[in-house]
Amino acid sequence: MSMPLIELRDVTKRYGKDEPVIQGVSLAIQAGETLAVVGPSGSGKSTLLNILGALDSPTSGQVLFEQEDLAQYGDDWLAEFRNRQVGFVFQRHHLLPQLTAFENVLVPTLVTRPGWKDTATERAERLMTRVGLGGKMHSRPGELSGGERQRVAVVRALINAPKLLLADEPTGSLDAVLAGSLVDLLVDLNREEGVALVMVTHAEALARRMGKILELHAGKLGKG
């Protein structure tokens, strides 16, 4: 087996003195791989995803990205890590209402490496057209439908060409048809961009479209 893109080793997360939210989770994700995380509400799926994306840190255990332990790095490095290597799609789209769709997509480019900005701007245009939003680039999130907003969020997540795309119930607020087409899009982009995809979902049908399914149950991992 080749070297994993990101790897969790015996990760535990607890809040205060409560029972741990996730406990002793270990997993490895290869580059370009797709993975579904399923489990009942409150089982720690989002927590797991947040830890993978360095939005939160584990109470114990290690997170290794390309063999490097994230724990050794400070906030600035982690921010840069999120900016370059990770893309997020949240259940609530978390688009900025004050910006147009196109501008929202470009938010991660505010701090990119020199020279990338122009490339990213072209890339944004291309991706927007690719996801079928060529005509809605100047619309505000408030003027978009739920599906369109999530597609904008997907483009924003991919704008800096990350290696890892994390989607936390991206279809949660969409109806079945829209949800299906969003997952189609994610899978297609996974292939086109070669980005590893980890998606949390309740829907079994959607989960089955991923290459692997992990089931979380009360913070513990089981095979789906």
Place this chain on the structure above:
Amino acid sequence: MGKRPLTAGRLIGRTLVFHWRSNLCLVLAVAACAAVIAGALAVGDSMRYTLRSLSNQRIGQVRQALFTGNRLFRQELAELTGAVPVLRLSGIVSQSDGARRVNSIQVLGVDAHFAGLALAPGFTELTNGTVAISLALARRLEARVGDELLVRVAKAEMTGELALNPKGETSRAFRARVQAIVQDDQMGRFTLENTQAPPLNVYVSLPVLQALIDHQAQVNLLLAGPEAGAFPQQLNDRLEKAWALPDRGLALVDLPGQAGVELRSRDVFLPPDVERAALMVSSQAVGVLSYLVNSLSAGGKSTPYSFVVGLDPLLSGMRLEPDEVAVTDWLADDLAITNGARLDLRFFVLGPLRTLVETGAVFRVGGVVPLKDYADPTLTPELPGLSESVNCRDWESGLPIDLGRVRPKDEAYWEMWRGAPKAFITLEAARSLWSNRWGCLTAVRYPPTAGGRSELEGRLTALLNATDRPVFKPVRDDARKAWHQALDFGQLFLGLSFFLVVSTICMMALLFRLAAGQQTELAGILMALGIGSRKVQGWLMAGTVLAAVPGGVVGLPAGLLYAKGLLWGFESLWQPPGTLRLMFKVSLVSLAAAWLVAIALALGAAWFMLRRFRGKPVCRMLEGLEDDEPGRRGRRTSRRLAVRADLARRQAGRHPGRSALISGMVACAVFLLVVVAVFQPHEADPRARASGTGGFSLMVETAIPIGADLSRPGGLEAYGIAAAELKGADVVGLRVRPGDDAGCGNLGRAQDPRLLGVDPEAFRKRGSFGFLKTLPVKKEGSPWLLLEAGLEPDVIPAFADENTLMWGLGKALGDELTYIDERGQSFRLRFVGVLENSIFQGGILISEQAMMARYPTLAGQSLLLIDVPEGNESRVADLLGRQLCDEGAEVSLCAQRLAEGGALTVMYLKLFQTLGGLGLLLGVGVVALVVVRNAWERQGELALLRAVGYSRRDVAGVLVQEQVRLIGWGMGVGVAAALVVALPILGGSRFIAVCWPGPVIMLMTVAMGGLLASALAAWAVTGSTPWNALRRE
């Protein structure tokens, strides 16, 4: 255009515009804050500028000044020191038709050099028969160029209250036409007193004024301009070299027949310090004391009005016992006496304030000497009104001389021998009988062997100058200090506006608090997308700066308007009305400071908000951190169970910080209003002796001091007042050393406050005036005795009232103040007692004795306090006004004076109250803002309430209920706190709440206004259709 890359600037800009409502509120809050600060500072700037311009106009180009009051000196000193000579007298002026009259003016005898001291040219040359008057005087007199005025001036006499001086000779009058009106910058505001009130000046040609008061070529004021005054040390050195005997009213004269030299005084008696020096100059110096004796009688015969001389045996060559008298043969013949006979002397003892007491002494005739050998008229001093008259019938002495007793024989004696003495006693005997306040020698004689005249003069001058030499005062520096050390009105108004500033800060804090959730979420998104937390915080702060900067800019003009309003209020509340004109001025520094502080406060509030999410995991920030707040977690599940009251309570509990801010703000404002209301000065019964009037009903101030004791029938008679007219009245006179007003009425800091010399016994006996605190008083002793307590040398005990001490002088009990006395010696006043606010506001009280010791030539009393039996006030006031007309008496009611003094305190309180009220209003505005914001935030919840059947009124009620609670709490806490502070005081007698209705109405209005605003806001917000809001959730 859509292809443009995104920049941080665009993001910040878009964010600002998107949240324009709350950003607008922020702009307004910053603007309000900047306005309040800029306004207060601009008031300070304007005050300072006004004071500075007025003081510049007041002293013109003058740097140093020497003023000697009643001690006139040679005008030559002006040339010798390079200064400008002025004769400055006090006076009274009226239109010659008597239509208008102004008491207490300053008459300035000036020459051509005076104009050179003005800031602007144009001061007219004055001729005989013309005067110039200051602008302020012209207004008061309604005088125009060409009008004829009657001017009365006080004669500068060192011994104005010595009974030897002819009565009615304390002032002289003249008529003159107004030749010009002197503008403010042409020395039209000239006065040595640090005051803002424009002085009432009459300018007269110097020689004319000198001639009027019989003091040719003499002045009492030297003004050194920029050249002469540049080096004060040099100036004073030159003065010391030039200051000679004539400048003290002394003269060394050669005696006829080369009998030696004699030292005489223009004022009859040689002052004690002069005597001491004169005797020290030479061991051969001998004193002479001549005295006018009313009668010399023996064996039923009597000789009227004769001089008797106390002589040193060295001089007389007679050996006399202390109880022996040598008589001339003329007297021996007249009285038919010989050796061993008893000679009865009757004479007046001279006391202060022209008091005369006739007493007598008996001597045994120890010898008879031939008149022709001893007829030395030079032995007798030159008595005013006496010595120069050819005939006894022309005597015009201040003494009550009964010319009917003068026999033809006496006339003949006077014609032949003038004032040659008729009898001689020993110097010791003479001293013990006739010493008085002014001295105990009329001359000191030096035999030819003691040295030549000029040699003696040099030695004597050097000796005298060591202890008595007036010095130039740095009037320009003092004037500068007066406005420099003045109460900083910028700070004062900042203090008064404190609550307003706090309100604006609360408002900003609240705005940030309200925006916190949304800001946190924004920060969370940006950070999740990989933007560093520092950068994100920087962008958020930049957003605040962008809102705050224009806010500050908008606030500045508003602040200037606010300052104008404050100044206008200040001017119009000022007492007496219409006497204060303030110039508007604001410095860039103040504007910049206000702007920066307002922005800094906004940034501080923003920074404080950012503190909330610093160090929090990004995933939590994405949720807006709201879950932190207690109560939120259960909200979703219990929503359906919500009942109105419960909802409101939980609402308040959910935002403890927000609620505390609002309640706290209301509490502060209420506290302030209540406390200010309670601390209104207490209007005690002004007739009470313990009150600030001392129980006196009338106050008489005279321009020309009264050299008689008006508490005695004799003194009253001298001014044509029958003692019966003042039956039952109590008169207490005070000596006044003019100086700066140190009361609230002086916006600058008094540099040389006015001194009032009082007889402590008079007040002690009456139990007049109340003390706030004093240094320890001996058991059963009156605090008034402290004024006579002996302290260290050169320290004089003093009292001042509370306002004067604290605000006017910035001093406290036990503090000291340094003065320079008439002889150029410095001494210190120590405040040993603080009077309750009184009619003495602006002055410092010392004992009359100390005053006379330090200012011996200050003659007479110019402040009279009179307690007349009730109902007689206006009659007595009329009488005194009439009889003391030539003294320029201004009669006022003590109660009114006291009220005027207190009026300024009331003014400050009013201003404070008004600003506090404004702050409360702002606070209530914030409350309304919070209502709107809460409602908006909880739209879904409210919509749900409506959906399940609550009416719009019910729902609006939920929103308002919380504000009612918050305002209620605030008011309760504020009132309670105020009462805790005020109750002990309310119990005491010093203050009572006299102004309850005002603040209570204000509180109620503001509270009702706030509730109304909240209700309207709630009503408006709940108006939108419930379904929209529900759907958005």
